[in-house]
Amino acid sequence: MIPTLETGYFIWNFTAWIKIFLLSAVIFCFLIYVIKKKTGGNLISSKKMREYGEDQDEVISEQRTAMLRSKIMGPWFDFPFLHLLSMVLLFLLFAVALFSGSGVE
Amino acid sequence: MFLYRSLPGIPLPVLCLLLPLAAAFVPFGFFLYKKIKCWHKGADFVCDINLRPLKIFFIVVLTANIILSWSVWTGMDKGGTELFVLSSGGWSQTLSPGSPMLIKAVLQVDVFGAMSAFLMGCVAFIAGLAAMADKNDTLNLSKVSFFLTTLAGIQGIFYSGGIFSLFFFILISQIGASGLIYGIIKTKEKFRELLWYYISRITAMLMFLTGSIILYYNYRTTNIAVLSTIIKLGTNEKLAYAFLVVPLLFLFVKSSSYVTDGSKRVFFAIRAQAALFVVFRIVFSLYGPLPGLEKIPNLFILLGLVLIFVSLILTANEKDPVKFAEAVELFMKGFLMLSMGISISGTYTAQAAAEYGFGAIESMVAMWILFLPTSAALSFVCCTLKQQTEDGEMWQHTGLFRKIPLSGAAFFFAICVIAGIPPFVGFPAKQFLYRSSSYVTPLLTIFLLVSAMLILLISVRYISRVMFGKPTEAAEKVRNGDIQVMIPLIMLFVFLFYSTITPSLFINSMVSPSVYSLLNKGQLVNAIHQGGNSE
Numbered sequence: 005m006i007p008t009l010e011t012g013y014f015i016w017n018f019t020a021w022i023k024i025f026l027l028s029a030v031i032f033c034f035l036i037y038v039i040k041k042k043t044g045g046n047l048i049s050s051k052k053m054r055e056y057g058e059d060q061d062e063v064i065s066e067q068r069t070a071m072l073r074s075k076i077m078g079p080w081f082d083f084p085f086l087h088l089l090s091m092v093l094l095f096l097l098f099a100v101a102l103f104s105g106s107g108v109e
Numbered sequence: 110m111f112l113y114r115s116l117p118g119i120p121l122p123v124l125c126l127l128l129p130l131a132a133a134f135v136p137f138g139f140f141l142y143k144k145i146k147c148w149h150k151g152a153d154f155v156c157d158i159n160l161r162p163l164k165i166f167f168i169v170v171l172t173a174n175i176i177l178s179w180s181v182w183t184g185m186d187k188g189g190t191e192l193f194v195l196s197s198g199g200w201s202q203t204l205s206p207g208s209p210m211l212i213k214a215v216l217q218v219d220v221f222g223a224m225s226a227f228l229m230g231c232v233a234f235i236a237g238l239a240a241m242a243d244k245n246d247t248l249n250l251s252k253v254s255f256f257l258t259t260l261a262g263i264q265g266i267f268y269s270g271g272i273f274s275l276f277f278f279i280l281i282s283q284i285g286a287s288g289l290i291y292g293i294i295k296t297k298e299k300f301r302e303l304l305w306y307y308i309s310r311i312t313a314m315l316m317f318l319t320g321s322i323i324l325y326y327n328y329r330t331t332n333i334a335v336l337s338t339i340i341k342l343g344t345n346e347k348l349a350y351a352f353l354v355v356p357l358l359f360l361f362v363k364s365s366s367y368v369t370d371g372s373k374r375v376f377f378a379i380r381a382q383a384a385l386f387v388v389f390r391i392v393f394s395l396y397g398p399l400p401g402l403e404k405i406p407n408l409f410i411l412l413g414l415v416l417i418f419v420s421l422i423l424t425a426n427e428k429d430p431v432k433f434a435e436a437v438e439l440f441m442k443g444f445l446m447l448s449m450g451i452s453i454s455g456t457y458t459a460q461a462a463a464e465y466g467f468g469a470i471e472s473m474v475a476m477w478i479l480f481l482p483t484s485a486a487l488s489f490v491c492c493t494l495k496q497q498t499e500d501g502e503m504w505q506h507t508g509l510f511r512k513i514p515l516s517g518a519a520f521f522f523a524i525c526v527i528a529g530i531p532p533f534v535g536f537p538a539k540q541f542l543y544r545s546s547s548y549v550t551p552l553l554t555i556f557l558l559v560s561a562m563l564i565l566l567i568s569v570r571y572i573s574r575v576m577f578g579k580p581t582e583a584a585e586k587v588r589n590g591d592i593q594v595m596i597p598l599i600m601l602f603v604f605l606f607y608s609t610i611t612p613s614l615f616i617n618s619m620v621s622p623s624v625y626s627l628l629n630k631g632q633l634v635n636a637i638h639q640g641g642n643s644e
Contacts, residue, residue, distance in 0.1 A: 018537070021536075022536075025531045025536070026531070066425060066426050069425040069426055072422055073422055073423065073426070077419070077422070077423075085308075087305065087306070087359070087363060088305065088308060088312060090359060090362075091309065091313065091316070091355060091356065094355045094359060095316075095351055095355045098350070098351040098354065098408065101404040102350060103344075103347060
């Protein structure tokens with residue numbers, strides 16, 4: 005493994021960054037371990053899991069995400085003129101950023 | 110006669126462009142020949158062709174393209190730019206000072222473009238190999254023709270120095286890409302069905318053309334190097350900015366429709382990468398940090414955040430592998446867009462550039478280079494999972510690792526690169542961005558780290574759901590699932606693995622020279638006016 009990473013502008017201590025990431029990963033794993041131990045093997049507390057039934061595959065957060073995707077985002081994706089609409093929207097955003105006067109000096 | 114005389118001294122980049130473009134017309138010519146022959150005989154039209162010569166022809170063109178683009182890249186100075194001018198005396202690379210010859214420069218190749226063309230040539234070759242091995246959708250004349258048209262268009266984008274020539278090559282690549290998705294439209298019903306698609310693409314092309322015309326009308330040139338030295342931001346220039354950037358950003362984000370052919374998906378990824386290349390050229394090389402564009406970085410950061418957020422929602426509960434791959438690609442696009450915003454904001458002052466600007470640009474270019482091989486690997490794996498089995502499609506089963514181990518490993522490797530997990534090559538690319546984003550706000554860094562972690566968790570869960578567990582009965586009967594994409598996956602793996610074990614080489618040989626040439630704003634023109642030659 006190469007200890008430093010030299011670019012045209014910077015020299016980075018590659019191994020130091022890896023150590024930071026590995027430390028973060030260890031902390032993350034420890035947190036997961038503690039959570040799992042406290043909630044009886046599930047990332048969601050056992051009390052909440054009972055409310056939604058034990059045989060359910062998807063936890064509540066996933067159900068909400070799926071609903072957000074199918075009910076709110078889905079109809080937009082199905083529009084035949086979505087591509088045109090998104091280009092118009094992008095153009096408006098750029099027009100606002102380019103022509104609005106207030107804000108950044 | 111003039112063309113004949115100019116042939117012997119033809120420069121390599123021009124040859125690089127002409128080769129796939131000419132080759133694209135060969136299958137088309139053959140198709141016409143067969144049609145005329147049948148019409149002459151009064152028989153029904155049947156275009157039967159021996160696949161072997163077609164495959165050999167296709168692979169020879171792609172191989173020659175790699176060799177030529179490699180020669181162009183290695184022949185360039187570090188961070189240099191070369192002009193190729195066709196005049197009455199043949200091809201030359203020198204320009205006299207004070208002459209308007211720059212406008213007539215046919216091609217303007219820099220290290221960034223040359224490196225991109227080579228990378229794209231390699232991935233196109235890999236996609237070509239996959240297309241030839243595909244037994245479900247075998248290679249035919251129109252497919253080869255559209256592949257090569259797209260290739261020629263994208264090659265031209267990388268070697269173009271003017272906005273009009275960019276428009277021309279974007280148009281060619283669009284024709285190729287549309288043909289790859291929908292083929293040749295023969296019925297009115299099919300055309301009506303695709304009407305909105307064609308309207309949106311024509312609008313995108315017209316918007317870009319409008320931007321080019323505005324700049325030409327004001328400055329009498331569309332050469333990016335010349336324009337960058339004389340451009341002053343007024344209402345017209347602001348309008349041109351929006352007209353030039355918006356269609357390309359759209360083509361970058363929505364590069365393809367739902368396609369289950371891995372090789373076609375790779376070509377769409379190539380096209381998305383080329384679209385962002387044009388945006389880089391306009392944003393960094395043409396306009397740069399002009400007063401009046403201070404809000405643009407925030408807009409790019411906002412768009413990046415939206416894309417990352419949408420991609421996380423789309424991947425969270427997705428079962429279909431192709432849609433999953435599309436959503437993961439969207440995640441990469443979000444990171445790229447965000448890094449672009451930070452990069453632009455970091456070029457306004459010398460202090461900002463020194464603190465985080467250059468780091469952000471290096472990160473942006475590194476992620477841009479990695480976008481293509483990783484999305485290609487994802488495409489191949491996810492299209493393999495879409496294969497039909499006795500009981501539904503492959504992804505609907507479990508315990509597939511024993512049947513498609515290479516796909517499983519490639520998917521895991523690609524995801525680690527995308528999430529930026531050390532020691533994979535995505536890590537050096539992303540660490541610059543994490544450092545730079547902390548200068549904008551530490552909250553942004555935390556958001557990026559958390560989203561990278563989430564995409565890793567979601568993807569690992571997705572692949573482990575398919576690969577591990579008790580194999581179903583139908584999964585047991587799957588035979589040689591990833592044999593068709595074995596060679597392409599190994600080649601992509603070699604690139605990613607090599608970059609992983611030698612990150613310094615990856616950054617120093619590919620990223621840094623590209624950053625230098627991207628920011629080499631108008632220096633070529635200044636050198637010509639001061640010294641006399643392009644050298």
